[in-house]
Amino acid sequence: MITFNNTDVELKICVMGSFAVGKTSLVRHFVEEHFDSQYVNTIGATIKQRCLEWDNKNILMNIWDMEDGVAVSESSYLWGANAFLVVCDLARLQTIPVLWSMVRQLRLHYPQVPIVAAGNKVDLVSQPRLSLPDDLQPFIDHVVFTSAKTGENVYRLFSVVVSKILSPILASS
Structure with missing residues (x-):
């Protein structure tokens, strides 16, 4: 969903990956600007919002933090996504092949939607x-290589996602 009302843009970004790769922590650090070391298992999807200014436009980001194991081909949670942020845990290498499998499925079912990967x-x-x-x-x-714990590149990660969504649209308008 991309809605332009004067200078306002509303985006839907789905954050996906294996369990405990840091999806929720990345979202929490970006939205609430803090890290919580307590692990909380996401059930279904949790939606957080953050506003930011990008290219003189006020952006409302609806960030959907998805549970592990979302079936890409069947999930109504993914409908209307403007971008996918796929996350793996660099300290648990077994999460990387899961990420690649997810990317293949996303590209098959959502060929035009940008995909940004985070090595967390x-x-x-x-x-x-x-x-x-x-x-x-x-x-x-x-x-983008990130650390939800230290905050390294967290803001940059979400800025890249916004850029991948909006740059082609604004360039053509």
Whole structure:
């Protein structure tokens, strides 16, 4: 859903990934500007909002923090998404193939929607890496290394998401 009312834009961003990769912590750090070390399992989806200014427009971001295991092909939660933010845990390498599988499914069912990947928990690894499989190179619009705990690149991550959504639209208007 993209709605332009004078200078206002409303966006829907779905945050997805395996359990305990830090989806909720990234959203919480971005929206509430703090980190809570207590793990809370998301059931269904939790929606948080944050306003920010981007390119002289007031942006209302509706951020849908999705539970683990959302079936991409069947989830009504994903309908109307303007972007997908897929998250993996750099300290738990087994979350990376799950992320790539999710990206393939998202691209199949939502071919025009931008996908930004976050390699989270960069504070727990000495050399963060996220190697994209060759077949996924064209599917990922951007990769950002983040730490929800320290706040590293959290604001940048969501700014990249907004940019990937709005840049093509504003360029054509």
